Amino acid sequence: MKKRKTLADVASAAGVSKMTASRALRGDKDVSQANVDKVKRAAREIGYYGNHLAASLSSKRTDLIGVVVPSLSNIVFPQVMWGVTDALKGTALQPVFGVTDYDPEVEYQTVRNMLSWRPAGLILTGLDQPEDTRLLLRDAGVPVVQIMDSDGDPVDACVGFSHTRAGHDIATALIGAGRRRFGYVGRNLDKDLRAGKRKQGFREALCRHGLEFIDTMDGAQMQQGDIRDPAVVCGRRMTAELLARAPDLDCIYFSNDDLAFGGLCHCLAEGMDVPGRVALAGFNGLGLIEGFPGKIATSRTARREIGEAAARIILDAVETPEAGEARRQIFTPTISLGDLAETEEVVG
Known part of the structure; x- marks a missing residue:
């Protein structure tokens, strides 16, 4: 078995001292760019990968x-x-990265394991742990960004948007477009608490206009095996059942774009005119919906920007601990009514 390359090997190959090689690989700002380039090139050429466990000690x-994160099953x-x-x-x-499948116990174990690695920071989804x-998060001793x-109280920093407001705002826009008979399709609302907040915000907007959901499908009526089907399959099946029970709906709000x-x-x-016969509205603004007739309404979220902002908070805390970086950054989803915006007939 070959001996693992050491920092001394890197320094020798780069023609610098061991201390300079160490500082260059750590990214210290007081090492010249020329030396950083030499050291990194030497490390690559000899196959050096370091010992982060020793460094952490x-x-x-x-x-x-x-x-x-809770899921990788859609692009969000x-x-x-x-x-x-x-x-x-x-x-x-x-x-x-760790994936929890919306399971609080899996999330607890994932956070616990990650903190045992002595991370520089932690990013996790939601405020309802x-x-x-x-x-664990309060006692982590590192920057934590939720x-x-x-909609809630962050343990440390928070980057996101109000799901309650997102549901309220798209309901208001749909009502403004003339829709009055609303149905709802969602699933896993016992675990996906953010979807539940959107549903509540939507319902609050309906109530302000003297309306209510005519009928809902929340997954509880489905067989357990069906719930594990892909979201698109569930959305198709649940929509069929909802419209069979309430055929005069003129708008269906879905907990996400996949279901929509x-x-x-x-x-x-079924040859239904969308959105003339029935408008469909989702959440997330996925590119999946753009190329199809009857383009659904949706709330577009700044997913990539939220990830960038969260990472920068931790990066700033590591590089300049005394800096007063923003600890709460709020984004506002933008609403697209899809083809409904081009529909001339107002449904009364």
Whole structure:
């Protein structure tokens, strides 16, 4: 077995001292760019990868940033992760990702394991963690950024938007477009608490106009195996059932665009005019919906920008701990009514 390359090997190959090589690889600002380039080139040429565990024992932290997301089944959270990765390019910090599938116990174990690695910071989704998870976060001793929500109390920093307002605003826009008979399709609302907030905001807007959901499908009526089907499949099946029960609906609000796209597939297969016969509205602003007839209404969220902002908060805290960086950054989703905006007939 070949011996692992050491920092001394890098320094020798680069023609610098061991201390200069160490500082160059850490990204210290007082090392000249010429020496940084030489050291990094030498490390690549000889196959040096360092010992971050030893470094963490001396510095009391690693250069890892833990990022905890609930799902990778749609493009939303990969885009958040893309933003985090972009913000950390050219730095010594490296993101490490964990996926919870909206399970609070999995989230607790993921956070616990990540904190045991002595990360430089932690990014996780939402503000509604159980108390045992929040205790870990409060005692973490590193910057913690909770993302994709602002309806609640962050443990430390927060980058996101109000889901309650997002639901309220798109309901108001749909009512303004003449829709009056609303249905709802969602799933996993017992775990996806942010979707529940959007539904509540939507309902509050309806109530202000003397309206209410005519009928809803929240996944509770489905078989357990069906709930595990892809969102598009569930959206198509649930839309079919909802319209069979309430055929005079003129608008259906979905908990996300994936479900709404499934609803669009059902309507197109049945020859229904979307949005003339029934308007469909989702959440997230996915590119998936752009190329189809009957383009659905949606709320577009700044997913990549939220990831970038969260990573920068941690980066700033690591590089300049005394800096007074923003600890709460709020984004506002933008509403697109899709083809409904071009519909001349107002449904009364």
